[in-house]
Amino acid sequence: xxxxxxxxxxxxxxxxxxxxxxxxxxxxxxxxxxxxxxxxxxxxxxxxxxxxxxxxxxxxxxxxxxxxxxxxxxxxxxxxxxxxxxxxxxxxxxxxxxxxxxxxxxxxxxxxxxxxxxxxxxxxxxxxxxxxxxxxxxxxxxxxxxxxxxxxxxxxxxxxxxxxxxxxxxxxxxxxxxxxxxxxxxxxxxxxxxxxxxxxxxxxxxxxxxxxxxxxxxxxxxxxxxxxxxxxxxxxxxxxxxxxxxxxxxxxxxxxxxxxxxxxxxxxxxxxxxxxxxxxxxxxxxxxxxxxxxxxxxxxxxxxxxxxxxxxxxxxxxxxxxxxxxxxxxxxxxxxxxxxxxxxxxxxxxxxxxxxxxxxxxxxxxxxxxxxxxxxxxxxxxxxxxxxxxxxxxxxxxxxxxxxxxxxxxxxxxxxxxxxxxxxxxxxxxxxxxxxxxxxxxxxxxxxxxxxxxxxxxxxxxxxxxxxxxxxxxxxxxxxxxxxxxxxxxxxxxxxxxxxxxxxxxxxxxxxxxxxxxxxxxxxxxxxxxxxxxxxxxxxxxxxxxxxxxxxxxxxxxxxxxxxxxxxxxxxxxxxxxxxxxxxxxxxxxxxxxxxxxxxxxxxxxxxxxxxxxxxxxxxxxxxxxxxxxxxxxxxxxxxxxxxxxxxxxxxxxxxxxxxxxxxxxxxxxxxxxx
Numbered sequence: 001x002x003x004x005x006x007x008x009x010x011x012x013x014x015x016x017x018x019x020x021x022x023x024x025x026x027x028x029x030x031x032x033x034x035x036x037x038x039x040x041x042x043x044x045x046x047x048x049x050x051x052x053x054x055x056x057x058x059x060x061x062x063x064x065x066x067x068x069x070x071x072x073x074x075x076x077x078x079x080x081x082x083x084x085x086x087x088x089x090x091x092x093x094x095x096x097x098x099x100x101x102x103x104x105x106x107x108x109x110x111x112x113x114x115x116x117x118x119x120x121x122x123x124x125x126x127x128x129x130x131x132x133x134x135x136x137x138x139x140x141x142x143x144x145x146x147x148x149x150x151x152x153x154x155x156x157x158x159x160x161x162x163x164x165x166x167x168x169x170x171x172x173x174x175x176x177x178x179x180x181x182x183x184x185x186x187x188x189x190x191x192x193x194x195x196x197x198x199x200x201x202x203x204x205x206x207x208x209x210x211x212x213x214x215x216x217x218x219x220x221x222x223x224x225x226x227x228x229x230x231x232x233x234x235x236x237x238x239x240x241x242x243x244x245x246x247x248x249x250x251x252x253x254x255x256x257x258x259x260x261x262x263x264x265x266x267x268x269x270x271x272x273x274x275x276x277x278x279x280x281x282x283x284x285x286x287x288x289x290x291x292x293x294x295x296x297x298x299x300x301x302x303x304x305x306x307x308x309x310x311x312x313x314x315x316x317x318x319x320x321x322x323x324x325x326x327x328x329x330x331x332x333x334x335x336x337x338x339x340x341x342x343x344x345x346x347x348x349x350x351x352x353x354x355x356x357x358x359x360x361x362x363x364x365x366x367x368x369x370x371x372x373x374x375x376x377x378x379x380x381x382x383x384x385x386x387x388x389x390x391x392x393x394x395x396x397x398x399x400x401x402x403x404x405x406x407x408x409x410x411x412x413x414x415x416x417x418x419x420x421x422x423x424x425x426x427x428x429x430x431x432x433x434x435x436x437x438x439x440x441x442x443x444x445x446x447x448x449x450x451x452x453x454x455x456x457x458x459x460x461x462x463x464x465x466x467x468x469x470x471x472x473x474x475x476x477x478x479x480x481x482x483x484x485x486x487x488x489x490x491x492x493x494x495x496x497x498x499x500x501x502x503x504x505x506x507x508x509x510x511x512x513x514x515x516x517x518x519x520x521x522x523x524x525x526x527x528x529x530x531x532x533x534x535x536x537x538x539x540x541x542x543x544x545x546x547x548x549x550x551x552x553x554x555x556x557x558x559x560x561x562x563x564x565x566x567x568x569x570x571x572x573x574x575x576x577x578x579x580x581x582x583x584x585x586x587x588x589x590x591x592x593x594x595x596x597x598x599x600x601x602x603x604x605x606x607x608x609x610x611x612x613x614x615x616x617x618x619x620x621x622x623x624x625x626x627x628x629x630x631x632x633x634x635x636x637x638x639x640x641x642x643x644x645x646x647x648x649x650x651x652x653x654x655x656x657x658x659x660x661x662x663x664x665x666x667x668x669x670x671x672x673x674x675x
Contacts, residue, residue: 062180066172066183066184067166067183069184069188070164070165070168070184070187070190071164071165073164073191073523074157074163074164074191074192075158075161077191077192078200078526080527080530080531081153081197081200081530082153082154082157083534084149084153084201084535085149085535085536086147087539088202088396088397088536089202090203092116092117093116093117094147094204099113099117100117100138102142110132110135110139111132114129114131115135115207117135130250131207131250131251131252133210133251134206134210134250134251137210138152138206149203152203153201153203155206156200156206159209159213160191160200160209161191163212163216164187166216167186167191167212167480168188168190169187169220170216171186171484173220174223174444175440175444175484177444178488179496181490182487182488182490182491183487184487185483185486185487186480188519189482189483189519189522190479190480190483193526194391194394194526194529195391195475196476196479197526197532198394198472199472199473199476205473205476207252208251208252208254208474208476211248211252211476211477212476212477212480214251215248215257218241218245218262219241219262222262222265225241226265226270226331242338245259249342254477256342256343256458257454257455259336259338259342261451261454261455262335264450264454266335267328267332268450271332274432274443274446277432278433358617359615360400360552360578360580360581361399361400361468362465362466362468362469363376363469364376364377364380364461364469372405374462375406375407375411375414376407377460377462378417378462379403379416380460380461380469381456381461382413383398383470384459384470384474385420387470387472387475388452388478388479389482391522392525394529395470395472395547395550396532396539396540397550397556398470400552400553401549401577402469402547402549402550402553424449427445427449428446428449431445440492441489444484444485445485445488447484448483448485450481451478451480452478452480452481452482452485453478455477456474456478459474490515494512536556536560537557537560537561540553540556540560543557544557549577550577551573551578551584554574554584555571555583558571558574558587559587564595571587575588581611582608582611582612582617582621585604585607585608585611585625586605586608586625588601588604589601590628598635602629605629609622609626620653622652623649626648626659627646627649627658627659630642630659630663630666634662634665639666642666643666643670646662646663646666647663650663
């Protein structure tokens, strides 16, 4: 039977070797076989001893059960979402997307079109979202069950359950010292977090769910490979990680962040970056500490000797340390190379002119003053951060001036933004320098913070423009980092790290009760939020309760409600909030025409066309406005006035048959023939 021996230094106590007080661990020689217990030969200053370690199959089974429990809870809290309708972006991405219907297009069309069924790079396309595998799952839904929303929602819930189970298992790898407790708390928090409702209950957000499943799977493969005692598995783990990552990148662009998270994991757990930072910063402080006059010359010499010895000890490293650092550097280099290749491959699909979202979608992108623009964008970051911690007020759409721009340094919202950044910096510094914090807790919290920051950066809008103000769906993966931090803190408070009930019994009861209360409150909020996503009317109505000055929500609610008074009121509110809102003019005019106020409708459409001419936006709005004005003028007996509008309609879209038909009718009514 093949035996392998691995040398472990005192910096890698992977087996939890017991050392008594006064022992100085020098070397651990481990013998690994396929079936026999792990044999460790421990050498210290007090002698050498052999210890047999059984494979911990019980712990593995417990983690699997904890993962299954998280998955079950994830299903339970979303049972009331299964009967929801198509809402919001479900219509353009699924119901009206030809690529989703196997009877209309072939599967190869997914390779050429974006997430919305538009050709990548087309002049009229407004999206670079390339997610063919997500669209393929929608296509399978239609192939087997048609457009029955129950099965669309069922798949989303099941994928969220898988994601919750994987999050539990991944936490057990990131926080091994905290065992089952941290993993279970983290997994349950992830399963019931209310900020996930948009990603689960909104069918089109399946992309975020699938992206996390493969994102977590890639990290699990990588971590298990790098932690393995068998060195030969490490290179294969990197390439397995890369293959899964390629798949992840076809779901959402956020999947690329798995590479950066893997680098952060390597730097923290194998590169010991936290230890080097602690040593480097403390060295400067200790080397410049003044020696008091009260010390004798002999005491001063002893103090200097102690300091020098500590510094040398901190910076000394054996062959194993150098080997670990070299292996870490090699893996990081490989990962950076893989990241560059995959990112270049993904960018190759972004052909055509640069996509520029309109002002209504993300007002901050259109602020000319740099300071005001970044104050506003950083406030958007704060709102995302706040939703992770206090997911009480949730909204389906935060755009369209629902959140006013930050235009002055004196704006109180800058204080909130600054407080967020200060809190994050203080948390990191405390992890690095607080002597009362254990290494296990420090690393668990640092990796949790790193996951949240790294996975959120692409969606923050600080580096690249994004097509939203605040989007709860993009927090699906960043929320996992917060769950890791929460799970580690709970396990630490319960004394799990010391493998004993070191915490006071009353304290443990309080911690357990608090965690239970938090999970129950989150689950209840998730359950109630699912009802908001049941149909478009309830979705927009609850959104207006949070952001009453959101132009898009006012418009969408007016479009969905059957109450005629509310319909007109909210259309006019949308126009008042955002005067260039062409769609609001179109639909308000249609409403007025349907209620017998045709001349008033013409005036509304003319106002909308005037606004569009001042601030043109790519789309079909001017075609519809000209067509509606021309048709209405023809119908009320003013064909001469109608003709210029109908000709403009044809100029803008020559292929639109209805424009040609209405023009012929107007010319006939005016006695001009078909010239």
